[in-house]
Amino acid sequence: MQIATWNVNSLKVRLPQVLEWLAARPELTVLALQETKMEDHVFPKAEIEAAGFHVAFVGQKTYNGVAMIARAPIEDVQFNLPNYEDPQKRVIAATVSGVRVVGAYMPNGQSLDSDKYPYKLAWLDAMIEYLQGELARHPRLALVGDYNIAPEDRDVHDPKAWEGQVLVSPPERERFQRMIGLGLTDSFRLFEQAEKAFSWWDYRAMGFRRNAGLRIDHVLLSAPLAEKCTACVIDREARKAERPSDHAPVVATIAL
């Protein structure tokens, strides 16, 4: 099976790209989307189902919003973190083909001196606590999405320039490592990868052309899945599209 994640930065704008991308990947089992930026009553459910997919979603106007599109039924859907009261729609979890898939749009944090930074850290703490229970219930678990954390300096185009900034700060990275400590594996690092491999590039300053990016979108796998993972790739081609999202999809292949 293949599990993918993609921050589409508005599904309204990106729906045609998403459907085209899925059509070109018949092996793809489930795709988690972030930043759909739409309320549920305007979500393009009918279009996605007409294309032959199952879909589940939760969103809000302007910000956040997550969804899951799959070729197999999407079962036992849960929205948001049950242990964290939050009006922001950032989490969708469901079982697809026997795998518990947790799709998350983790907070950005804005900057270290912003109110959004302590929110980010508290949110990540709640996610970690939630994952402990989920991993106990679901041995086959994938945590996918936009983490808004570049785990290591090699995930940053210019570590010196980014030092101490949000997305790379030690408290954020420590929380990423705590997720790893729960028994999850960063599937991307199971394999030899090109240097300077990123999943997000700034729209400004020719970020993509200069490869001035960050690797902040991840597919983390529990041990039974990591053992059977045969590939994890970032699809840079999607970032070359007309009107692209600033994020590229990440796809993990698991021999299940």
Place this chain on the structure above:
DNA sequence: ATGGCTTCTCGTAGAAGA
């Protein structure tokens, strides 16, 4: 690249993203 795009909105400027 020092914030230079892109998206959104009770819109036409400002906030937010990362």
